[in-house]
Amino acid sequence: MKFDVVTIFPKMVEGPLQEGIVGRAIAKGLLDVRVHDLRDFTTDRHRVVDDVPFGGGPGMVLKPEPLFAAVDSIRAARGAPGAIILTSPDGERLTHTVAARLSALDHLVILCGRYEGVDERVREHVATEAISIGDYVVSGGELPALVIVDALARFVPGVVGDAASVAGDTFASGLLDYPQYTRPAEFRGLAVPRVLLSGHHAEIEKWRREQALARTRRHRPDLLERHGGVPAGEGEGS
Numbered sequence: 001m002k003f004d005v006v007t008i009f010p011k012m013v014e015g016p017l018q019e020g021i022v023g024r025a026i027a028k029g030l031l032d033v034r035v036h037d038l039r040d041f042t043t044d045r046h047r048v049v050d051d052v053p054f055g056g057g058p059g060m061v062l063k064p065e066p067l068f069a070a071v072d073s074i075r076a077a078r079g080a081p082g083a084i085i086l087t088s089p090d091g092e093r094l095t096h097t098v099a100a101r102l103s104a105l106d107h108l109v110i111l112c113g114r115y116e117g118v119d120e121r122v123r124e125h126v127a128t129e130a131i132s133i134g135d136y137v138v139s140g141g142e143l144p145a146l147v148i149v150d151a152l153a154r155f156v157p158g159v160v161g162d163a164a165s166v167a168g169d170t171f172a173s174g175l176l177d178y179p180q181y182t183r184p185a186e187f188r189g190l191a192v193p194r195v196l197l198s199g200h201h202a203e204i205e206k207w208r209r210e211q212a213l214a215r216t217r218r219h220r221p222d223l224l225e226r227h228g229g230v231p232a233g234e235g236e237g238s
């Protein structure tokens with residue numbers, strides 16, 4: 001899967017991409033992520049990417065010309081992408097379902113906004129969709145772009161070593177994860193639940209299911225509603 005990320009802070013994006021699961025996937029050639037400095041697509045001596053908003057108001061807005069030029073250049077080098085995503089707090093919320101849909105595309109361009117936002121002509125005539133990573137505002141599109149690359153990459157075959165890990169992910173199963181423990185079995189007087197040491201696989205499965213349900217009920221009851229409630233015989237017992 002190919003990504004092109006356009007940003008005024010390329011180092012902010014390049015660093016995190018070299019680490020962890022995404023870093024390994026890039027090294028293995030499963031992902032091809034190119035990061036472009038928006039200032040390279042300016043034509044003035046000072047490489048200006050922003051300007052004051054028409055009509056007044058606080059802050060600055062990203063100018064359209066460098067963003068149009070960046071996308072033209074990416075298209076010329078890499079062909080037409082499957083989607084051109086603008087990161088924005090008022091975009092469609094990134095969910096498991098949206099991530100799975102976008103991960104089926106072979107090539108994505110992500111435009112990182114900054115300042116108070118991006119000239120609306122970019123959103124209307126360049127971007128094919130706007131995506132938000134959640135209902136809070138961060139200071140620009142770079143962290144959202146990294147979240148999008150990471151979340152989509154997990155659906156690409158081979159990126160996550162153990163496919164069962166992706167299938168079991170919280171938002172695939174519809175339940176929050178059960179608690180995890182590792183050695184030592186007792187640490188500073190804090191014991192691991194005995195059932196996990198029992199070797200009794202059916203009991204362990206039952207305990208994990210109960211824990212996952214209890215956590216989901218407590219912290220994310222909306223997930224249980226969305227999946228049509230708890231199936232018969234799968235409650236926490238009586």
Ligand code: JCE
Pocket residue numbers: 087088089090112113114115116117118131132133134135136137138139140141144
């Ligand atoms: C961004 C900003 C709006 C004031 C470009 C924020 C997405 N879920 C999200 N949270 N924040 C963003 C995001 C994405 C791109 C930009 N800003 C800052 N946005 C109002 C400030 C600028």
